[in-house]
Amino acid sequence: xxxxxxxxxxxxxxxxxxxxxxxxxxxxxxxxxxxxxxxxxxxxxxxxxxxxxxxxxxxxxxxxxxxxxxxxxxxxxxxxxxxxxxxxxxxxxxxxxxxxxxxxxxxxxxxxxxxxxxxxxxxxxxxxxxxxxxxxxxxxxxxxxxxxxxxxxxxxxxxxxxxxxxxxxxxxxxxxxxxxxxxxxxxxxxxxxxxxxxxxxxxxxxxxxxxxxxxxxxxxxxxxxxxxxxxxxxxxxxxxxxxxxxxxxxxxxxxxxxxxxxxxxxxxxxxxxxxxxxxxxxxxxxxxxxxxxxxxxxxxxxxxxxxxxxxxxxxxxxxxxxxxxxxxxxxxxxxxxxxxxxxxxxxxxxxxxxxxxxxxxxxxxxxxxxxxxxxxxxxxxxxxxxxxxxxxxxxxxxxxxxxxxxxxxxxxxxxxxxxxxxxxxxxxxxxxxxxxxxxxxxxxxxxxxxxxxxxxxxxxxxxx
RNA sequence: GGCCCCUUCGUCUAGAGGUCAGGACGUUGCCCUCUCAAGGCAGAAACACGGGUUCGAGUCCCGUAGGGGCCGCCA
Numbered sequence: 001x002x003x004x005x006x007x008x009x010x011x012x013x014x015x016x017x018x019x020x021x022x023x024x025x026x027x028x029x030x031x032x033x034x035x036x037x038x039x040x041x042x043x044x045x046x047x048x049x050x051x052x053x054x055x056x057x058x059x060x061x062x063x064x065x066x067x068x069x070x071x072x073x074x075x076x077x078x079x080x081x082x083x084x085x086x087x088x089x090x091x092x093x094x095x096x097x098x099x100x101x102x103x104x105x106x107x108x109x110x111x112x113x114x115x116x117x118x119x120x121x122x123x124x125x126x127x128x129x130x131x132x133x134x135x136x137x138x139x140x141x142x143x144x145x146x147x148x149x150x151x152x153x154x155x156x157x158x159x160x161x162x163x164x165x166x167x168x169x170x171x172x173x174x175x176x177x178x179x180x181x182x183x184x185x186x187x188x189x190x191x192x193x194x195x196x197x198x199x200x201x202x203x204x205x206x207x208x209x210x211x212x213x214x215x216x217x218x219x220x221x222x223x224x225x226x227x228x229x230x231x232x233x234x235x236x237x238x239x240x241x242x243x244x245x246x247x248x249x250x251x252x253x254x255x256x257x258x259x260x261x262x263x264x265x266x267x268x269x270x271x272x273x274x275x276x277x278x279x280x281x282x283x284x285x286x287x288x289x290x291x292x293x294x295x296x297x298x299x300x301x302x303x304x305x306x307x308x309x310x311x312x313x314x315x316x317x318x319x320x321x322x323x324x325x326x327x328x329x330x331x332x333x334x335x336x337x338x339x340x341x342x343x344x345x346x347x348x349x350x351x352x353x354x355x356x357x358x359x360x361x362x363x364x365x366x367x368x369x370x371x372x373x374x375x376x377x378x379x380x381x382x383x384x385x386x387x388x389x390x391x392x393x394x395x396x397x398x399x400x401x402x403x404x405x406x407x408x409x410x411x412x413x414x415x416x417x418x419x420x421x422x423x424x425x426x427x428x429x430x431x432x433x434x435x436x437x438x439x440x441x442x443x444x445x446x447x448x449x450x451x452x453x454x455x456x457x458x459x460x461x462x463x464x
Numbered sequence: 465g466g467c468c469c470c471u472u473c474g475u476c477u478a479g480a481g482g483u484c485a486g487g488a489c490g491u492u493g494c495c496c497u498c499u500c501a502a503g504g505c506a507g508a509a510a511c512a513c514g515g516g517u518u519c520g521a522g523u524c525c526c527g528u529a530g531g532g533g534c535c536g537c538c539a
Contacts, residue, residue: 010538010539012539042539044538044539045538045539048538048539098537102536102537105536105537106536109536113465116465116466117465117466118465118466118467118535119535120535138537139537156469156470159468159469160468161467161468162467165466165467165468165535169536170536170537172537173537174537175537177537179536179537179538179539180538180539181539183539184539199533200468200469200470200532200533201532201533201534202533202534203468203469203533203534204467204468204469204533204534204535205534225469227469227470227532228532228533230531230532232474232475234531234532235531235532236532236533262476265476265477265488266476267476267477268477269476269477269478270478271478271487272477272478272486272487272488273487273488274476274477274487274488274489291476291477292469292470292471293469293470293471294469294470294471294531294532295475295476295477296474296475296476297475297476298474298475298476298489298490300475300489300490301475301476301488301489301490302489303489304488304489304490305489307501307502311502346501347502348501348502348503349500349501349502350501409498419498420497420498421497421498421499422498423498424498424499425498425499427498428498428499434499434500435499435500436499436500436501437499437500438499438500438501439497439498439499440498440499441498
């Protein structure tokens with residue numbers, strides 16, 4: 001049978017980075033085996049699930065390029081399916097109605113706790129002869145009292161649980177809704193899921209789920225439990241460690257390639273390789289190379305990777321991507337040769353699209369804003385004659401190109417006995433407003449003769 | 465507390481009994497250089513601890529410690 005995997009987020013908030021890594025592993029596994037990747041929305045929590053959250057999840061998945069073959073299915077559409085299966089289990093004697101009230105159960109649990117024991121349902125309703133049909137009831141699975149349940153985990157090997165640890169747990173609530181474990185199993189079974197790849201916080205649920213599969217006489221899928229992503233303090237990654245939602249990273253100027261590459265490498269590896277195209281990830285991804293230990297989220301490495309992709313993607317694509325970021329700053333531009341040139345000289349010093357957009361503004365606005373410290377240090381009386389000489393020489397220059405400009409600067413430094421840095425820095429401040437920029441000749445070439453002279457003249461007025 | 469999972473540089477990891485324990489991010493120094501980057505070179509930096517098994521253990525076994533997860537009519 002061909003591989004069928006699923007990603008099943010619950011739409012109770014933003015799509016979390018940890019969840020996305022699980023999605024990536026599932027997606028890669030499906031693509032690697034030419035199988036199917038199924039998207040399922042676990043929205044049975046009616047109070048916390050929102051439509052906005054569903055829309056955001058779908059949006060983020062598309063942005064990351066994690067396309068799905070089936071779905072999105074919603075559990076809320078499938079209630080009758082769960083109920084028909086729970087009824088079937090009652091009929092064949094694998095499940096039973098339980099009339100114990102929540103209050104009663106709560107009291108018994110507290111009693112057990114007082115004795116320092118873990119409460120397990122004692123099977124009060126298990127052998128009820130004639131059920132009182134008018135009282136509300138939950139449905140419990142009849143579970144074995146002895147023996148053990150083995151989970152064959154593709155990442156961790158065999159995990160054994162004692163049957164005594166598992167009581168007759170509820171599969172359908174009094175309100176007719178399935179419990180999580182039951183819904184998951186029915187969904188995975190009816191969707192013919194072959195491999196369940198999910199977070200290791202589900203390990204303890206797995207024996208219960210296996211018991212449901214067995215009661216249903218359904219084939220048990222293969223399980224693979226991936227370790228959690230931790231924050232820098234080794235606690236589970238959460239909002240207090242910084243941004244955790246995919247959308248937040250998009251807004252901070254991260255590229256989807258970088259995020260996918262980074263997340264894929266968190267807990268998975270392929271020798272010493274760090275950079276992977278999506279194609280390579282698909283070819284090389286296997287569960288055997290997924291590690292067992294939890295991984296700490298390392299924002300610096302993500303940033304480095306993002307910078308790598310900014311430097312190495314085609315400049316035209318990067319140029320197109322920064323347009324919305326420029327727009328947010330109130331700068332309207334179109335994708336043209338000039339913008340591509342700007343991106344080309346700026347991108348090796350930017351780690352995010354936001355940085356790139358910020359560093360390009362002096363090319364795109366009419367008037368530069370001087371940084372105060374830079375102005376004070378470099379727009380001085382010593383700079384005046386240099387600016388004046390430059391204006392004179394540049395005015396008569398026909399070819400406003402890097403080699404020509406280099407020549408002119410060479411002449412001026414020689415004549416005045418200066419080092420290049422002594423004139424490059426004041427000019428840089430005059431042209432860009434700051435002390436940091438790409439090579440000054442490249443900047444001048446892109447700015448063009450007119451703009452350069454205009455800004456030098458303005459700098460002279462600023463000094464006087 | 466019970467059950468379960470995990471443990472190689474600060475971080476991500478390679479390592480499937482014999483390696484000077486390798487790579488990457490970060491970090492330090494140097495080179496390049498008109499600033500800042502990028503790039504190049506060099507360096508510091510790890511097998512949690514204790515017992516076994518073995519000629520030999522990061523690798524296998526058992527403990528200990530530490531971290532994490534689950535113990536709901538939540539998902």
